[in-house]
Amino acid sequence: MPRLIDGTDPVLLRLGALVQQHVPLPMLLVDRQCRVLWHSAGAYHLLGPQGATHSWLDALARADQQRLRMALSSSVAELHIEGVNWVLPGGEVQQFQVWLRRVEDPELAPGCRVLLLMPERRGEALDAERGVLHALLDSTADLISATDPSGRVILTNRAADAALSPDGATLVGRKREQFLALPEAMGMNHSDRLVLDTGESLLTEEVVHVQPAGELRHYLTHKFLLRDHFGAALGVGGISRDVSAEYEARRQHRLSELVFMNATEAIIITDADTRIQRVNPAFELLSGFSMEAVVGRKTSLLSSGAHPPAFYAAMWAVLGSNGRWEGEFINRNAAGGHFTVWAHIVALRDDHGQVSGYMAIEADMTQLRCAQTQLEHLASFDPLTGLTNRALLQDRLEQLVLQSRRRNQVFSLLFLDLDHFKEVNDSLGHQAGDELLKHVARTLRAELREQDTVARLGGDEFVALLPATDGLDALVLAQRLLSQLSVPTELPGAVQYRVRCSAGVAVFPSDGNSAELLLRNADTAMYAAKAAGRDRVLAYEPAMSAASAHMFDLINGLQRALVQGELRLHVQPKFRLSDCSLIGGEVLLRWERPGFGLLGPDEFLPVAQRAGLLPKLDAWVLRESMDWLQRWRSQGLWPDGWRLGINQTADDLAVLDYARQFVSELNSRQLDGSLLDIELSESVLVQLSDRVQNDLNCLLQQGVSLSIDDFGTGYSSLAYLKSLPISVIKIDQSFVRDMLNDPNDCTLVEAVVTLAHKLGHSVVAEGVETEAQRQTLLSLGCDYGQGFLVSPALPCEDFEHCYLCEPELTA
Incomplete structure (x- = not known):
């Protein structure tokens, strides 16, 4: 039985009973003077009566006595001393590990400590025990390891060394940062710290690059706290199972689910x-x-x-x-x-x-x-009107040619084109133009037979294919169509519009024995109807082809003239009606065509407009006019206050960045905008978009004057006239020519002059040829004139010689 130093002390009795029950190991309770206050039964049986009393230190080697005395006097709460040699009662020397822990109890004197004695196993037994332990650890494929609180490895099994050691050597004694990527090491250290701080086990998933190839593997790791015999934390143990296959299976399942759902x-x-x-x-x-x-x-x-x-x-x-x-x-x-x-x-x-x-x-x-159905429909039908398109018409026309040739039958082809359709688009907008085209399509379908084919070729061109119909019947039908189309129809904006058409008829086989030739000749007849005054139908005649060939020749010639320098500039003076003194001039274009002499604008400008060449011609006129003006200004010939008028059309203003290009031409020649007067056709009025308005305002800011040319001959609108930033209105020569004989023309001239002055504009009358005309215009309040009364249009060199080099002739 254990012996108590003081058997009456109730505290020691209580403590002794507790230790007796739970701690069978040798244990001593000593004070700061190394006196034994209490010993366990294990200490009594192991050390004997002498060793478990006040003389217990005498059983130690001298060096060990000194080590224990120093430890007992230390202020450290817990100490561990290895290799303490103790002489047992029989004379045998036993080696112990000694754990000392300070006891904090108000019933005991300060500095008391509990000594726990752990006999050191002998080498053979210890080696055998360790061998069994390592055999057990190495028998599993799981990674087993333990680290101390600083993160240093204190235990691994063979699987852990093989997976994590870069060189294959044991990891014991290393920190994770020495053999793992830093993010991986930091993650493991963090989970260790959680276990150390909470004392709770942790199940976590870790991703590690394993050796020797550095393959990325997923592990499910169980981490737990390692404690010593006193319950103090020794470190963290971990058992890691490779779950890469399960992870990949879960990943594949999630991926499959994502694919399925998305x-x-x-x-x-x-x-x-x-x-x-x-x-x-x-x-x-x-x-x-x-x-x-x-x-x-x-x-x-x-x-x-x-x-x-x-x-x-x-x-x-x-x-x-x-x-x-x-x-x-x-x-x-x-x-x-x-x-x-x-x-x-x-x-x-x-x-x-x-x-x-x-x-x-x-x-x-x-x-x-x-979409395929729509494409198939679009391949054969016009999307706007629903009529047959060019491709399907061509196919049906070719089939009808073959059929009529076999049966020796005639048929007719009717080609229609709307007159002034562009003005509808320009003045009322493209929506109104589209509605007009659909109205025409409905009318044509309603008036033609079921076996007839009605096609829209594009724009405002329509073709009717009339099987078993001769030329006379085709002309009668065409006239009825034009009459029916002329019935007023309402367009968007509550506008009543009367359609006018020009039409041409070609008959198989007399006007062509092929689909291509018939279509071309019907087109030629239609253009002949336009040239004859529009709003009519004409049957094809061979002479029309000659006229068409002439027009084609003119187009090619104009394209060549732009390249080979065949265009010429003339200038016609403008003058005050009061005293005939000059105020400038208007630039007019001529074509010096080889073999034909000098052609006036009436002979080629309509063709140029139809062929889309007008913007190129006007751009050339603008540049050439500025070059002459630069020359005259640099030589001091162009008088201050004079303006040079240059014609520009709606097609010119439709060019993107028109104003920027215009100003760039001015700046490159160091010219001031106040030297120029841009004369605009009335078609500009019906194309006054916001962009065109902005371009014109930009020219005004440069000092450029804006004139409306040939006022009263086109699609005039007072509303547009009010909003257009113009300075001058030019009265067309047709009114001036007849005003002495026709009171209506005289009234119109007077009305235009009065209207212009009320709006703050000046007025120029064109075509002033006689003194009587000048006097009449002057009496009506007109400001300026232009015409043969003073001078016809002259080549730039002659204009310079007559009116710039000898200024006395300008009065």
């Missing part, structure tokens, strides 16, 4: 009896059926009735033999409508090769099929 194609999974097991959101969106509405039901729920039984029989035959089928389906949606899909169906088989179900992946083809 696929843009509808996916349907059924059992072997085609009962739906699952569908994805794309199916719900495509079909309108929710997953709850279709799960458990057969796929026949989607049948639209568009496919015959033979279609499904063939599909199942292919699925049965090949295990897969693909093709186009027309299915029924939840609303009862139809949608088209391209389906890829695969038979799903179990481990025994038996069909366990089916998976269908369906891509929506509805819009594609609609």
